[in-house]
Amino acid sequence: MPLFVITCTDQDGTVEKRLAVRPQHLARLEKLDAEGRVIVAGAMPKDRENPQAGFYGSTMILDFESREALDEWLKDEPFVKEGVYSHVDVKPFNKALPKG
Numbered sequence: 001m002p003l004f005v006i007t008c009t010d011q012d013g014t015v016e017k018r019l020a021v022r023p024q025h026l027a028r029l030e031k032l033d034a035e036g037r038v039i040v041a042g043a044m045p046k047d048r049e050n051p052q053a054g055f056y057g058s059t060m061i062l063d064f065e066s067r068e069a070l071d072e073w074l075k076d077e078p079f080v081k082e083g084v085y086s087h088v089d090v091k092p093f094n095k096a097l098p099k100g
Contacts, residue, residue, distance in 0.1 A: 001063045003039060003093040004070055008079065009057040011086035018055060024078040029060070037063040039095065057085065061093055 010018065032038050039061035047053035058079070064070040070090065079085050 001037075001065050002067075003061055003063055003095055004067070005091050005093040006060045006062060006070075006074075007057065007089045007091075008059070008085045009087040009089075010055045010084055012054075014084045015052060015054040017082055018079065018084045019051060021078045021082050021084060028073075028077065032062060039063065061095075067092075 029038060029041050033041075041058070041060040041062070043058050044056040045051065045053065046056060062070065064073065067090070074080060074088060074090075077085075080088065
């Protein structure tokens, strides 16, 4: 299936909301991961040692059968629905390494 890199930018002042909604966000990603569809996913903290400092956003590389299927999945993304992300950018991705 095709891979997509999803770069999400956090809205300013949403760190408390992000931390509150995070379990829902992770549950959806864990389901995809169990299906073998997560290549990588994670947050980009402003300070690794202090989550209260906020986040720049998140980056995910996910495996979906089509861009349309990914867009449908993103509609129910808790960070999108709750206004944590101010912007979501999606691009196709061709994995070169690691092999396998």
